[in-house]
Amino acid sequence: MEVDTAFLRSKRGIVKVAEMVTLFVAFVCFAVGSMPRYIAATVLEFVIISLLLLLYLFKLNKKLTFFFWPLIDVFNSIFAAVYFIVLSVIAVSTYNVTGTLAGGIVCFLSVGLLCVDSYTVFKNITFNKPRIENHNQVKE
Template sequence: MAEVRWDYARSMQGALKMARLITAFVAFLCFVITRSQEAYFVLTIMDFIITLLFFLLYLLKFDRKMTFLFCPLVDVFNSLIAALFFLIVGLFAIITKSNVGTLVGGIFVILSFFLCIADSIFLFKKITFNQPRGRTVTN
């Protein structure tokens, strides 16, 4: 059975992941309720699922058991790619502003963009490439 690290949930990285989860879910709800373009809500639900998986990966210490993958670096790349997509989709949603829900969803997507950038910066600062595998960003 996996051991739960509650200190991760209370850390800055855990708080950023939770904020990303909340903003992506709110943006998803805004896009679905207003029946916006499918690309808008598909992007937000995909980011929600991937961020939830990374949050659970760190919370349950699976990142330490998976020695074949350097999870913090993969998380940095995920955050940067998600930030790029969020910037593009958020600007399209705000510029088109076909209705109020799409505009609010676009604002939450832009907020998710800034959270992704902050998450990747904090993660990258904690990565040390010259230390043994047991000491990762989540220590």
């Protein structure tokens, strides 16, 4: 199985790894604060992002072509960003343990990374438009 190490060094790969790090830190903070509903949300999104990262890392997106993976990635990032905005606002406004406050703040960082991820992926999606390899070509 071929490993695409260039993906980890790309902007998208770095953003995916940063999302995983912030979600793990938020998970630890919520675990310290004993907030099971927040723990479940962060672990679930951590697993989804890990699977997407492995999909791109092992180039499985090119072998499993029955899904349009970039669009799935965009939808996941958008829905997760909206969900984590709500979760963060609730965690920050109703905290009673410092771990919950820290987890809410770290989730805000995750929201920013998820928004950057969804924007960069969506910007690169072409919907039935031919890709122009050379921008200096004259249209015929």
